[in-house]
Amino acid sequence: MKNSYLSVLLTFCIVFTAQAQxxxxxxxxxxxxxxxxxxxxxxxxxxxxxxxxxxxxxxxxxxxxxxxxxxxxxxxxxxxxxxxxxxxxxxxxxxxxxxxxxxxxxxxxxxxxxxxxxxxxxxxxxxxxxxxxxxxxxxxxxxxxxxxxxxxxxxxxxxxxxxxxxxxxxxxxxxxxxxxxxxxxxxxxxxxxxxxxxxxxxxWKSRFTNIEVFKKEVINFSDASKSNDSILRFANGTIIVRKIKFPEIKKGSQIFVDVTEQSNGDAYDRTGSVFLIPKDKSISYLDGLQKGVTLLPVYENGNGKKYQGVVRTENYVPLLELMRFFTPFGVKQYNTIQLKNKVWQDSVYYRQDISEMLPYLNNQEVWIGMNIGNYDKGGHKASLNISIHSEEDNKPKSAWLLPLFNTNNVMEMAGQEYATMFDREKGLEVTFEVPEGLKNVQLRYTSTGHGGWENGDEYLPKKNTILIDGKVTFAFTPWRTDCGSYRLSNPASGNFGNGLSSSDYSRSNWCPGTVTNPVFIDLGNLPAGKHTMQIKIPQGAVEGTSFSAWNVSGCLIGS
Structure with a gap:
């Protein structure tokens, strides 16, 4: 009887526990x-x-x-x-x-x-x-x-x-x-x-650091353009510059620059640039902006012209270009132009990865600038942001950066010479020094051709050849064939008798309304010591008052 009672009790407990579970x-x-x-x-x-x-x-x-x-x-x-x-x-x-x-x-x-x-x-x-x-x-x-x-x-x-x-x-x-x-x-x-x-x-915004450099600033050509406590304006307002403090950036982080642009009166496609002004040497590009372009070191190729501030010297470092972009024909300002089945964009947004620039940004206070070359009182309206996205990875990242050259005449409206130095065999030449222990050296190279008439280099493919110590290292022809993809950002683009618009035409590595991406050229393990780099381009000849020019910028990166 006792065993029967215990059996019933045990069964009850098991059932109760199962029910509880x-x-x-x-x-x-x-x-x-x-x-x-x-x-x-x-x-x-x-x-x-x-x-x-x-x-x-x-x-x-x-x-x-x-x-x-x-x-x-x-x-x-x-x-x-x-x-x-x-x-x-x-x-x-x-x-x-x-x-x-x-x-x-x-x-x-x-x-x-x-x-x-x-x-x-x-x-x-x-x-x-x-x-x-x-x-x-x-x-x-x-x-x-x-x-x-x-x-x-x-x-x-x-x-x-x-x-x-x-x-x-x-x-x-x-x-x-x-x-x-x-x-x-x-x-x-x-x-x-x-x-x-x-x-x-x-x-989303809390997951990264965003640095607002410029917000809807007018970049125009006017005697009325004046600096204020935070933004300096030069070359009649076509250049704006601001000092920015960057935080400590983890190795492996991704860094992006983005620009939003609208026409504020100018109807034409223009060269734009976002740049950093290095202050490593006794003379900087900022000195030229503040005191005149003649203060900058001169480069000569034997054609009689003097090209100011374009190459690295013992006491000068040229502009470090972060992004090169091109404005379209009058986006927003000329959206009143009506064409069937065309709905014009309100603005153009440019975004580019510049993570390789970390050595010049990490925990640094630097001068960041932007220019849009134009001769219009209304000009353009633009915003600029730089965002930092923390990321840890094992991929090799640039720990060393050396600006070498930048022929983009950012101070065009203050007398800086156009980059026509490729009309001679010498082309562009710069001497630099590589420190001990560097591996995986690359040239970050950006190139665009200009000369806006039928035989100008803007519309003709031209090979770019890079030589180091007299030997050809790399050669390619920078060219864009996708310009027609951006027609909706170009309301004021001229229409021609053949059914094309000006913004449709293929160009020397740029289109109205786009970013020009740099090319990363592997140079291998360059021996420590001094080297000479040459850039050669078969620049077209002058025709009357028309001429061709090539805006090239380059820096070395290594780990």
Whole structure:
């Protein structure tokens, strides 16, 4: 009789425990991320806490106060059928956006297919978001719901998410509890509430450092253009310069420069440049801007002309060009011109990776400038930003940078000579010195041809040849054939009898409304010591008052 009683009691306890396991008050799930079947190294595991009222998606580092800002967590309220995305920033600022779980995009195709995950029977649901196929494996063995993302919170308890068949977020541990942790309490009061679009924008911008250099500044040709306390203006307003302090930049970070430009009156395509003024030597380009172009060292090729400030010397470093861009024909200002089936762009946006410039930017206070060559009182309106995106990788990065030459006559409107030095065999020549221990030396070379008439070099392919110590190292023909792609940024472009517009024509490595990308030329392990570099281009001959010129800039980078 006693044994029978114990047997009944034991059976009751087993059943009660099983029921408790099936009906926990809360559950904690740890998820591990994998890509192409391989677990991602050094990851921060996703954590899910859920009860019958609320759910929290967070991470191991956040819980242990080891996460970098911004910190993002998602609370779900099953009672109000809504979710709260909370973001915390390094400046102690927090924001929240609230939305409904019943989002239109959360429509699932339910499948009868099942599989076991950590011993739990799971069913499959599938959806497509932005062309990404998402598969969710969820279990209904508990009376609780939750998922490692906002997606699928109402399905059940999601133990695995698969994106496009090659990225997985899968549960590695499920912990059941008969208590509800305080971490599941939705903050009250909530941080500042913003709409979904604002939330995403602020979160995105917090992930990198943005340095606003110029904002909607007019770059024109006018005696009325004057400097102020922060922005210096030169060459009748066609050049603007500002001193900028850069923070410490981690090795491996990505650095971008971006420019937004509109016509403010000028109808023509113009050469634009974003540059840094090196102050390494006793004479700098800033001296020429402030005191006159004649102060800059002169380069001569034997044709009788004097080219100011274009090559490196013992006591002078030329402009370090960060980006070369070309304005279109009158974007925005001339959008009133109507052509059938043409909807003109409001502005042109240029963006370029300049990560190799890190040695001249890292923890430095430097002069950053921008110019657009023009002779119009209205000129152009432009903004300039430089953004720094922290990233650690093992790829070789430039630790050494040496500006060599820049023939772009930025001070054209203050008397700087056009770059016509390629009309002689000597071309452009510069001497430089390589220090000990450098590997993987490259020449960052930007080249564009100019001379806007039928036989001008702007419209004729011309080979550029680079020689080091008298030997040809590299040769190529810089040319762009895609100019017609940018017609909608060129409302004032002239139309010709053959059905083409001026902005359609192929050019010597540039188009109206585009950036000209530099070419990176491998020079190998240059021996330490002095070397001479020559740039040779078969520049076209002068025809009456028309002439050709080549704007080339180059710097050496190495690690």
């Amino acid at each position: 099936k009906s926990p008050k809360s559950i904690k799930i740890t998820y591990i991320k994998s890509s192409n079947g391989t677990v991602i190294e050094n990851q921060d595991p996703v954590l899910l806490f859920t009860s019958n009222k609320n759910c929290l998606v967070t991470s191991d580092k956040i819980i242990n106060n080891k996460a970098d800002f911004p910190i993002e967590q998602v609370f779900t309220s099953f009672q109000s059928n809504s979710f709260f995305q909370l973001a915390q920033f390094g400046n102690s600022k927090s924001i929240v956006t609230v939305d409904s779980l019943a989002l239109p995009k959360q429509k699932f195709e339910l499948s009868s297919e099942t599989k076991k995950i950590l011993g739990y029977t799971c069913k499959k649901a599938k959806t497509v978001i932005n062309s990404n196929t998402i598969e969710l494996w969820y279990t209904n063995q508990f009376n609780l719901k939750g998922a490692p993302t906002v997606l699928g919170q109402n399905l059940g308890l999601v133990l695995e998410m698969v994106r496009n068949g090659n990225y997985q977020v899968v549960a590695s541990k499920v912990e059941l509890s008969n208590t509800i942790p305080s971490i599941l309490t939705i903050p009250n009061p909530l941080p500042k509430k913003v709409d979904q679009l604002t939330y995403r924008d602020l979160l």
